[in-house]
Amino acid sequence: xxxxxxxxxxxxxxxFLSPYLFVLILPVARQIFNLKVGRGFPRFFILELILLFTxxxxxxxxxxxxxxYISDKYVRFTKGLFFRIEATIPKxxxxxxxxxxxxxxxxxxxxxxxxxxxxxxxxxxxxxxxVKVKDVSLLFTLLxxxxxxxxxxxxxxxxxxxxxxxxxSTTTGLLIAAPIVNNAGKLxxxxxxxxxxxxxxxxxxxxxxxxxxxxxxxxxILIGFAVSFLxxxxxxxxxxxxxxxxxxxxxxxxxxxxxxxxxxxxxNNLIIxxxxxxxxxxxxxxxxxxxxxxxxxxxxxxxxxxxNKRELAGLIEDFLPSMVSKPIMLRPPYRSLRRYLTQPFxxxxxxxxxxxxxxxxxxxxxxxxxxxxxxxxIVLAVFGELSLKKYVQSxxxxxxxxxxxxxxxxxxxxxxxxxxxxxxxxISQTPFDRKHNxxxxxxxxxxxxxxxxxVANLDYSELKVALxxxxxxxx
Amino acid sequence: xxxxxxxxxxxxxxxxxxxFVDLAVLVLCFAVYAFFxxxxxxxxxxxxxxxxxxxxxxxxxxxxxxxFQFSISNEAVVLTRGVFxxxxxxxxxxxxxxxxxxxxPLTSLMGLCSLRLKASRVHLILPPLTKDETAFIMSQLDNxxx
Numbered sequence: 001x002x003x004x005x006x007x008x009x010x011x012x013x014x015x016f017l018s019p020y021l022f023v024l025i026l027p028v029a030r031q032i033f034n035l036k037v038g039r040g041f042p043r044f045f046i047l048e049l050i051l052l053f054t055x056x057x058x059x060x061x062x063x064x065x066x067x068x069y070i071s072d073k074y075v076r077f078t079k080g081l082f083f084r085i086e087a088t089i090p091k092x093x094x095x096x097x098x099x100x101x102x103x104x105x106x107x108x109x110x111x112x113x114x115x116x117x118x119x120x121x122x123x124x125x126x127x128x129x130x131v132k133v134k135d136v137s138l139l140f141t142l143l144x145x146x147x148x149x150x151x152x153x154x155x156x157x158x159x160x161x162x163x164x165x166x167x168x169s170t171t172t173g174l175l176i177a178a179p180i181v182n183n184a185g186k187l188x189x190x191x192x193x194x195x196x197x198x199x200x201x202x203x204x205x206x207x208x209x210x211x212x213x214x215x216x217x218x219x220x221i222l223i224g225f226a227v228s229f230l231x232x233x234x235x236x237x238x239x240x241x242x243x244x245x246x247x248x249x250x251x252x253x254x255x256x257x258x259x260x261x262x263x264x265x266x267x268n269n270l271i272i273x274x275x276x277x278x279x280x281x282x283x284x285x286x287x288x289x290x291x292x293x294x295x296x297x298x299x300x301x302x303x304x305x306x307x308n309k310r311e312l313a314g315l316i317e318d319f320l321p322s323m324v325s326k327p328i329m330l331r332p333p334y335r336s337l338r339r340y341l342t343q344p345f346x347x348x349x350x351x352x353x354x355x356x357x358x359x360x361x362x363x364x365x366x367x368x369x370x371x372x373x374x375x376x377x378i379v380l381a382v383f384g385e386l387s388l389k390k391y392v393q394s395x396x397x398x399x400x401x402x403x404x405x406x407x408x409x410x411x412x413x414x415x416x417x418x419x420x421x422x423x424x425x426x427i428s429q430t431p432f433d434r435k436h437n438x439x440x441x442x443x444x445x446x447x448x449x450x451x452x453x454x455v456a457n458l459d460y461s462e463l464k465v466a467l468x469x470x471x472x473x474x475x
Numbered sequence: 476x477x478x479x480x481x482x483x484x485x486x487x488x489x490x491x492x493x494x495f496v497d498l499a500v501l502v503l504c505f506a507v508y509a510f511f512x513x514x515x516x517x518x519x520x521x522x523x524x525x526x527x528x529x530x531x532x533x534x535x536x537x538x539x540x541x542x543f544q545f546s547i548s549n550e551a552v553v554l555t556r557g558v559f560x561x562x563x564x565x566x567x568x569x570x571x572x573x574x575x576x577x578x579x580p581l582t583s584l585m586g587l588c589s590l591r592l593k594a595s596r597v598h599l600i601l602p603p604l605t606k607d608e609t610a611f612i613m614s615q616l617d618n619x620x621x
Contacts, residue, residue, distance in 0.1 A: 084583075087575040088617070119572035119593030448595055 003069040003076065004138055009110040009130040012066065016059035020052075028052050068113075068129060070141060075115075077127050089126070093117050095291035095448075096262040097142050098125075103255060109133045115142060116292025118448045123295060143261050147245030151318055155239040155305045163285050163305040164232040166277040232300070239305055243319055250293075250302070262290045268447040269417035270303070270323045272312070276382050276410050279389075283308055286316070291448040323416045326403045328395035330466055336438055336457035340391040344384035351376045382410055394455055396441070396463075398470040404443055406455045415453045419471065421445055427475065429460065437461060476548035477615065484585050485603050486540040491581065493531055500524045543602055547615055552592060554599060570594045574616050576609065592616075 017025065028049060031042045062081045069076040075094070078086045100112040109132055114125040131139070239252045249261045268289040278284060286304035287294065294301025304315050317324055332340075355373040359366050390407050397403040402422065404415045423446030429439045439460040444452040467473040501521060508517035535558060544555040552571070554564040575591040582588060587603035590612060604612070 082580050084578045085575055087573055088613070089573040093572050117572045117593070118595040119598065446595060450596055 003071045006068040006070065006129075006131055006135045006138060008063060008066045008068075009105075009108075009132050010063065011105065011108060011110050012130050013059050013063045015130070016062050017055065020055050024048065024052055024055065066129065068127070068131075070138060075127075075142060077129075087127075089117060091142065091144070094142060095266040096260055096293050097139065098261075098292060099136065099139065099259040100253075101257040105130065106133075111136055113139060114292065116295070116448075118291045120291075120448065122449050125292060125295065143247060143263065145245035145247035145263075149243060149245055151241075151243040153241040153304075153315060153319070155241075157237055159283075159306040160233060160236045160239055162278070162281055162283055163300075163302065164229050164236065166275040166281075166283075166306075167232060167285065167300060235299070236302065236305060239302065241303070241319065248319070252302070260293050262288075262293060264320070266290050267320070267323075268421050269415055269445050269451055270316075270320065271451065272414040272416070273408075274412040276386075278306070279412070281306075284312055286312065289445065289447055289449060289451050322401060322418070325416075326397040326399065326401065328393075328403070328405060329397050330458055330462055331395035332391055332455075332457040333438075333459050335436060337391055339457055340387040344380060344387055347380055347383070348377075351380065386410055386412070396455060396458070396466075398466050402443070404453050404455055406453050408453075413453060415443070415445075415451065417445060421447070423447075423450065425467075427460075427463065433460075439463060476546055477611070478544065478546040479604065479608055479612075480545075481540055481543045481602055482587070482605050482608075484587060484605070486536060488581060488585055488587060488603060489536050489540070490532060493528060493536070497524060497528050545601060547612055552599065554601065556602075564599055566592060566594060566597075566599050568616075571616065574613060576613070 028045075031045050031048070034042065035045075058081060062079075065081055065084075066079045067077065072091075074088050074090050076086070076088045078084065094115050095118055096116050098112075098114040098116075100114075102110075102112065105111065110130045111133055112128070113131050114128045116126050120126045234254045235256075235258070236252045237254050239250070242249045242251070243264075246264045247261055248264060249259060251257070251259050268291075271287045271289065273285045273287065274283075275285075283306040285302065285306055287301045288303045290301065303319075304312065307315060313325060351373065355369060355376075358369045362369065386407055389412060393412065394405045394407070396405075398419075400419060402415075402417055402419050406413055406415075422443055424442075424444040426442040426444070427439050428442070433439055437460050438457050440454060440456045441458055441463065442452055442454040444450055464475055467475060501524065504517045504521040504524070507513050507520065538558045539556070542556050542558055542561065544553075546553045549568060551568055552566045554566075556562060572593050572595065575593060577589045577591060578587075582603050586606055588606055588609045589603050590601040590609060592599040592601065601612075
């Protein structure tokens with residue numbers, strides 16, 4: 001079979017040099033600068049210079065030996081200098097292909113390519129390379145499509161903003177903002193403590209509304225949230241979904257344009273998420289589980305950013321007709337209602353008691369404790385509402401396609417998949433469950449990311465009958 | 476079904492790697508002796524290293540080498556290994572996604588090559604095989620993939 005060879009863009013040499021940037025390259029550059037301004041001859045300068053040239057030569061040789069070959073039925077890649085890796089992947093095993101046009105790379109004619117299979121680690125691509133723009137047309141043969149069906153969906157910007165509000169987290173924002181600020185501080189010779197000082201001076205203006213300690217923390221959280229929100233918006237806007245035959249391509253991004261292509265059959269499962277903010281706005285987000293899609297930090301495997309119930313049903317019927325909604329067959333029985341109500345009440349009493357104790361014990365921090373108690377009660381209210389919703393809406397529908405409704409943290413989640421994609425069904429019973437003939441069922445999908453969903457408080461006898469009737473599985 | 480046992484070159488490879496590790500530990504002992512002035516500790520560490528190396532060289536590695544058995548058929552890949560605890564790994568062929576060849580400078584010099592068989596959420600690392608054996612296994616796997 002004839003193979004088309006794709007060589008990496010020379011910018012990959014910089015990628016191989018990047019681990020040595022702060023430990024070797026910048027120190028040598030600083031020493032050369034010191035030499036030029038007459039600050040004397042550094043002690044290990046020659047040795048470091050030799051090391052630097054060795055690293056540069058090794059990086060160039062690694063770039064030279066990095067290759068991708070595409071044929072009719074498979075792709076083959078080779079990489080590494082001393083430790084060589086060569087792999088042959090059949091095209092029908094490639095789950096997704098990802099292309100990213102970063103602004104800086106685009107100026108020098110480079111595009112980032114990644115492709116993934118169901119094998120490998122969840123957070124690591126099977127293959128990644130920066131290719132030249134002229135080779136992009138060859139890459140479209142990686143995932144050939146079959147059929148004449150064509151559909152296009154463009155998500156309105158407002159829907160993306162709703163999704164960004166509901167899906168961003170302060171942790172993501174802090175993880176993005178903190179390393180950037182920290183590294184910038186290192187380069188300029190400034191420490192993080194200077195940043196903290198400037199933030200606390202802003203917070204002093206709010207101390208007549210919120211206790212002083214909480215105001216400093218909340219500003220940091222808000223900055224993190226804002227960074228995370230803007231990052232998600234810029235990554236997802238504009239969002240387009242194209243279906244050509246059996247190939248689905250999502251295109252998104254304002255500054256960096258991202259193209260992710262995958263076959264319909266590569267979708268392991270669909271997840272419909274209603275976070276607390278989404279529930280208020282009566283919208284849901286739809287994500288797909290495909291190897292390689294939404295893999296990287298800050299990336300979301302979005303299929304439909306946000307849609308109300310009617311829009312959602314229409315879009316899923318258009319794009320994924322095999323994943324349409326099914327009526328729920330098995331729900332938690334009435335006798336399990338008490339379990340859903342007990343936990344919020346117990347937590348209410350615990351929070352109240354702890355708050356009273358701490359307020360009496362640490363009188364100087366009374367304002368702060370009261371504020372935290374109010375926040376805890378708000379969170380508890382959301383948790384209580386979710387518990388009731390779980391009782392009313394959770395359950396399972398069996399058949400050739402399975403639909404499971406449950407919750408994850410504070411969000412209502414619905415998982416839809418084909419029965420053949422299910423890896424493991426785990427049914428567990430505590431002594432209290434056995435007493436009431438209840439059980440908990442956990443479903444894990446057979447995929448790289450092994451998505452799972454758990455439904456609690458199902459009738460054990462009914463579950464046994466459903467598994468036997470639908471799949472001939474006797475337990 | 477095709478069955479394989481490890482080539483004697485693999486035992487030699489493991490022994491060479493053991494020598495490299497010993498060399499590194501002995502250099503460390505020398506450093507402890509010369510720069511930290513701890514002669515007793517350095518000698519003790521060197522003696523323990525040499526004793527363990529003797530045991531590995533003459534007893535453990537030959538037994539580990541002979542314990543390896545590998546077979547491939549249309550249904551599954553089976554790998555058996557272990558001296559004290561014998562483990563058997565079964566990887567059904569339909570679950571295999573792809574195979575990866577991995578070589579180091581030393582294995583290349585000795586005409587050997589390792590294979591990593593990748594499935595969903597798991598991979599099976601085969602011990603170093605000769606290039607002919609590797610090519611044969613890859614052709615068997617290609618037939619099941621393509």
